[in-house]
Amino acid sequence: MKLFVWTLTLTSLAMAQKPLTLASQGSFFVGGESKTLPSVAGRGGFGTGEITINQMYVQYQIPMNGAQHVPVVMVHGCCLSSKTWETTPDGRMGWNEYFVRKDRPVYLADQSSRARSGFDPSTLNAVKAGTMPPSQLPNVLAASHQTAWTVFRFGPKFGEPFPDGQFPIEAVDELYKQMIPDLNSTLPNPNPTLKNMAALAVKLNGAVLMGHSESGFFPEQAALVDPTGIKGLISIEMPCPELKPAEIATIAKIPTLVMFGDHLGDVQGGPANWASSLESCNKFVQQVKDKGGDAEMMYLPKMGIKGNSHMLMQDRNSDQLADLILTWIDGHVEKKKAR
């Protein structure tokens, strides 16, 4: 096992030394609605009128052989941005580039209300102006270092890493810099990111949607909004909600992969209960299978892959996990022979 991982790491490092050739790259927005700003004083003369909210920023790269493969859309989790998928905290290649180097068109989306997608500041301005009570302010999720350590399962308690942990804990400060306030509580219900993801898949004439943690079940929820463009669902580490039979039937038409790391029950406290999340997703996968769907649970320790954290796209064996996903896409979405 050790030797196997070592070989993969060498391969990845060698890859990073080689030039990367792109057919094209760029960025654009999906969705967005106009909203009239209430007249509020004290905003530096920026006046009133309309602003655009709920739009989703998307950054993409298309490799030279990209047309031969289904695009992959990656959506980050709570208190994070698309940085999740880029250069890892310890400076290795992120999944965004790794997938591109494996000939996949890659689309990184900042969730609506996060990072380059912006957010609706109306409530904030109104409370400051005294026209709304402070209780109406959005609930901002700002995960502390202490919370991240256990929720992301770097170790059993803050400052103590798991001996076999795959997260590059020496670079944890770089992960902390990625953690930014989460303003999803400012969003309408349903979350516009869902329809934006579905619309993006349509725009791309077919895409695999991948979510993580807070967005882990967004691919499935996007499929329930509009499955037209969605060719595959990849869900990484989240609770799986109870779905109605008709909803399961919709999901069952799309190949579905769920992935969980290690040490699910080995951390103390925090808002997440990963062991029960796995349990709920095992049930979800079984329900999809029972409806005749192609669903697979990759519970990594059960496959002999140990020590993975919640941030498994940043773990030391991130290339190995990417390869598992690429092979799954080939076999289940693109219906090619195993690579």
Add this chain to the structure above:
Amino acid sequence: MKLFVWTLTLTSLAMAQKPLTLASQGSFFVGGESKTLPSVAGRGGFGTGEITINQMYVQYQIPMNGAQHVPVVMVHGCCLSSKTWETTPDGRMGWNEYFVRKDRPVYLADQSSRARSGFDPSTLNAVKAGTMPPSQLPNVLAASHQTAWTVFRFGPKFGEPFPDGQFPIEAVDELYKQMIPDLNSTLPNPNPTLKNMAALAVKLNGAVLMGHSESGFFPEQAALVDPTGIKGLISIEMPCPELKPAEIATIAKIPTLVMFGDHLGDVQGGPANWASSLESCNKFVQQVKDKGGDAEMMYLPKMGIKGNSHMLMQDRNSDQLADLILTWIDGHVEKKKAR
């Protein structure tokens, strides 16, 4: 003139059809400090502890011949993110890729407190929890469509474009999607983006810093923090503050370019006064020259280039303006013959 612009446009479109080969790419953070979160209830069980604030997210691409050129750092303006420099609202290549295709290593920075750099949510949480009065909430700058139209000089008043305007006004809705709330008022003084830009230039062993609008004078201010790594200053459309003689002397050691577009006095209302901004920068450029510095004002209409908006990196003639900057870098920073 018309023919000249047309030829350049053809060149740019042809360029976009060609593959782009990179030596490397990635992202990282500069700066960032730990801050202890006050204990506040109602944050979804995310607990207390420390968060990281004031960090600056940087995304980079190095072309194959990048080592032959000084890197260029691009920093966006108010109510915007690094999206400013990417694919234009009407879908043309942004300066980020154009500069890379001209062999320049390019670094895009999201200002501290904006987009992927995150922001300090402490005050927001404290006001919501009732431990701080609403008056302490940050002043959020959210520029409306109406404000953008005149401040960015798309036309004399909202809905009415300049007949000779270079901004791709048919795609203005895409620009509105780029406009996100500006939380710079949450930052300490001095703005940590300044030291982060200076530190980035040192990290890169020398860089040209480019700012726009709100960040237009950040390159100069970064040089006043630490000029060590700063090889050139490019300031686009901002007021130039009054500097002390010793400060002018520091700036005078670094080649400096200032650029302004057209119609500076032709818009009604709004918080900006572009005509007086030009005046203040003409004075600044003269002061730097008087100290023996290499400073240049490119006031585009005076050079026969008409109709440019405040968002000149997104204007129809953005390639032509990029070429002016690249030629200036060659001649003044890299001391090469004119291209």
